[in-house]
Amino acid sequence: MAVITNIGDLKKIHERRVPRMFYDYAESGSWTEQTFRENTTDFDQIRLRQRVAVDMTGRSTSSTMVGQDVAMPVALAPVGLTGMQHADGEIKAARAAEKFGVPYTLSTMSINSIEDVAEATTAPFWFQLYTMKDEDYVDRLIARANAAKCSALVITLDLQILGQRHKDLKNGLSAPPKLTAKTIANLATKWGWGIEMLSAKRRNFGNIVGHVEGISDTSSLSSWTAEQFDPALDWSKVAKLIEKWDGKTILKGILDAEDAKMAVKVGADAIVVSNHGGRQLDGALSSIRVLPSIMQAVGGEIEVMLDSGIRSGQDVLKAIALGASGTMIGRAYIYGLGAMGQQGVTMALDVIRKELDTTMALCGRRTIDELDRDILLVPEGFEGVWQQN
Ligand SMILES: Cc1cc2nc3c(=O)[nH]c(=O)nc-3n(C[C@H](O)[C@H](O)[C@H](O)COP(=O)(O)O)c2cc1C
Ligand SMILES: O=C(O)C(=O)c1ccccc1
Numbered sequence: 001m002a003v004i005t006n007i008g009d010l011k012k013i014h015e016r017r018v019p020r021m022f023y024d025y026a027e028s029g030s031w032t033e034q035t036f037r038e039n040t041t042d043f044d045q046i047r048l049r050q051r052v053a054v055d056m057t058g059r060s061t062s063s064t065m066v067g068q069d070v071a072m073p074v075a076l077a078p079v080g081l082t083g084m085q086h087a088d089g090e091i092k093a094a095r096a097a098e099k100f101g102v103p104y105t106l107s108t109m110s111i112n113s114i115e116d117v118a119e120a121t122t123a124p125f126w127f128q129l130y131t132m133k134d135e136d137y138v139d140r141l142i143a144r145a146n147a148a149k150c151s152a153l154v155i156t157l158d159l160q161i162l163g164q165r166h167k168d169l170k171n172g173l174s175a176p177p178k179l180t181a182k183t184i185a186n187l188a189t190k191w192g193w194g195i196e197m198l199s200a201k202r203r204n205f206g207n208i209v210g211h212v213e214g215i216s217d218t219s220s221l222s223s224w225t226a227e228q229f230d231p232a233l234d235w236s237k238v239a240k241l242i243e244k245w246d247g248k249t250i251l252k253g254i255l256d257a258e259d260a261k262m263a264v265k266v267g268a269d270a271i272v273v274s275n276h277g278g279r280q281l282d283g284a285l286s287s288i289r290v291l292p293s294i295m296q297a298v299g300g301e302i303e304v305m306l307d308s309g310i311r312s313g314q315d316v317l318k319a320i321a322l323g324a325s326g327t328m329i330g331r332a333y334i335y336g337l338g339a340m341g342q343q344g345v346t347m348a349l350d351v352i353r354k355e356l357d358t359t360m361a362l363c364g365r366r367t368i369d370e371l372d373r374d375i376l377l378v379p380e381g382f383e384g385v386w387q388q389n
Pocket of ligand 1 (some may be wrong): 025026027039072077078079080081107108109128156167233252274275276277278279307310328329330331
């Protein structure tokens, strides 16, 4: 077996093993993919400060996220259709996260249901909520997450309407895949995936089957989303959702200081600075680029996490040093899952922790608390904010 030394190694195996439709779905950004690309290239523009002769014994990557102890400040982000990357992928990812000691976030749009994951794990996981027009259904989802003892509700705000992803539209993305000549030809080359998928507990959306007539046919993810998701979601509705949830609430998809202030106002416990991994508004700034302005606006008032573009422990370190208390990874663990199931997710987490730990040592920092702005050289434009009218 190939020696895995970085996340890119897992990505190559993922691409080989998983049907094109699902690899493309994971890897796509929206439109020209400018934001998707800049999410990673902007991280690369931040440089690190080497420090020497600092006693580096007794280092630790452990920290806390929304009051929970974590082995490192990295949670697994909610990812729709995870169970199409590997059979029962949500269960496998949740188990890997539990063993490693980091939070797992289950997407509303997952293949395994809330109950499947609760049954397969003991550590509390986070549940990510998409708000639908049918408010009773949203209430039922919240009640199910509560019954499953989820420790945080992650409300995603940047996808009331789906960004256009050209590859998904061309591939006719669906779960399970529709058997067209093109998909059959592709599946024939992915027999490892196919054989394993025969054993899966579920092959369509576990949280929403039965919700609407015909839901197991997600033949067009975009038209289904357009039909079901609530385009009228506003801050007053967000405030009501927060009131309905007893545990911690995390608002995901904040990319603007003004919105971050609103998140504080409605009483969220944390925000995730995110552009949905470059899958929504193409042309939006990268998360790492807007983080300084958001820290300036709400730092100290609310816990700030960041995702979009994290592919290494160095990226995690950069986000923390700029003020985030934690991060989320999406594709970085999905590559591992698609490549090798639970073991691949563990490998991805191991790779990231090793990189974080080594980088901390070489920057002369021993703990997550010690990571500060002093160890970074940040391009000037990163500190910029939108012009106020
Ligand atoms: C394949 C895929 C599916 C996603 N599905 C969801 C989802 O169901 N809910 C959600 O809040 N975010 C979803 N996201 C966004 C992630 O939670 C996260 O914000 C993003 O992946 C971070 O960027 P990264 O992949 O560069 O780490 C998805 C991302 C990907 C790549
Ligand atoms: O693909 C996504 O990014 C996502 O969040 C989503 C939205 C609707 C249905 C499935 C996944």
